[in-house]
Amino acid sequence: MLSAVVVGTGLIGTSAALALSNRGVNVHLRDLDPLAVRTAASLGSGTGQPPEGVVDLAVVAVPPAMVGRVLRALQDEGVARHYTDVAGVKGGLEQDLGALDCDMRRYIGGHPMAGAERSGPLAARGDLFEGRAWVLTPTAETDTETLNTALELVALCGATPVVMGAAAHDMAVGLVSHMPHLVASLVAMRLTQAEGRAVSLAGPSIRDLTRIAASDPRLWVDILSANAGVVADLLEELAADLDTTIGGLRAMAATDDAKRAHGAEVIEDVLRQGNTGRARIPGKHDGRPVRYAAVSVLIGDQPGEMARLFTDAGRSGVNIEDVRLEHATGRLAGVVYLSVAQESVALVENTLQERGWRLR
Structure with a gap:
């Protein structure tokens, strides 16, 4: 069974540690902040005690600017047989690691395509990576055993491995992650001066x-x-x-x-x-032409209403593909949008109306 050291107990590091621990992996946690380590350990993500010997894999989950120095220090210490990171950009990092004379044979870049608005160990979830892409960017020197160890990490976290070059990765995440983030911020910025x-x-x-x-x-x-x-x-x-x-x-x-x-x-x-x-954005029906429509249901703000709605919708025998909740401004009510296959809309609507739900 794989053994691991996770360096950095923020959202991504702790989530990876939780996923590994849930699969029986012995995980050792390290962080400059002892409180963060104790918090992550209290969640069941591993132990703050150092390993007795060399572990199989070190996962470096620190801010991107720190990855190079931390990785070099870990290799000098001989912490692990293989090393990876979770930084969101890979091209410049590879150059930094080369300049620091890191052992590139035992290193492979990694980037799980998952996250959240909140940060820190308390925001971590063991299922954060389930079904998500996890990019691996082997260097020209990365050996096969290091790649296989990283693939085992990805599998244990429930993610889907995507192997690509560092430059291709950086262009891709710029398009699907970095640029959209700035655009979202620019739009939100327009609200600061709005009435x-x-x-x-x-x-x-x-x-x-x-x-x-x-x-x-x-x-x-x-x-x-x-x-x-x-x-x-x-x-x-x-x-x-x-x-x-x-x-x-x-x-x-x-x-x-x-x-x-x-x-x-x-x-x-x-x-x-x-x-x-x-x-073109992949979904669970990727490759199959499935058309969706929303069933709009009025819902009150009382405990158990969402559970009752899902139970009643399930009586139709139709799979709910997605759900979105829109709160009514200044009212204890809202609208739930249930996304279903277009041909199933009438069946779901009839079932819900029979159970007393008001549709919009």
Whole structure:
């Protein structure tokens, strides 16, 4: 059975330690903050005691700027046979490790594509990585045993391994993670000077779009600084798309019918390409054309209502693919949107209405 040292007991490190401990792995925790270690250990993620000998794998889960120095110190100490990290950017890190003369044969880069707005060990979950991609970026020198050990880590955490080069990884996460985070922050920033009445109208669209803007700014400065060039290039491309979109909207506001028609075509093209891009995001039915629709159910703010709703919806025999809750402003009520296959909407609605639920 694999043995491991997890260095860094924040959200990702503690979640990995929890996942490994739940699978019977002996996990030893290290952190500059003794309280963080005690907190993580109290959750059942491992022990704060040092291992008696060399462990199989050291997982470095510290801020990106610290990974190189920590990894070199661990290798000098001879803590583990193999080493990996969880930093969100890999290209610059590989260069740093080379400059520090780290043993690259026993190192493989890693990046679990999971996280949360909250940080620290108390935000950790043993199932954080279930079904999520976990990128592994072997260097030219990484040996096969190190790769296999990292693959075992990923499997024990319930994630799906994706092996790719460091540069390809950095471009990919810039597109699907780093750039969207900045865009969410820019949109949320527009709310800081908005009138209170305008903000009070916020609904699910703005909430969903700005959710990740609640993350720790200091952590994200570290992440973005390691991938700044890639993200800047992507934002320049986005800026060009925004210019096109603005031009289309200006044309739609013109008095000339031909200009308005052209503007509408531009905006429709933007929206259609958005549909196409959104459809490419993998899901559990990836590769199969499944169309979804939402069943909107009015719900009160009383204990047990969500459980009762799910029980009653389950009586239809239809699988609930996703769920979203929208709170009513200033009222102890809300709307639950149950996402189901489009052809099953009528069956779910009829079942819920028979059980006394009000639909919207």
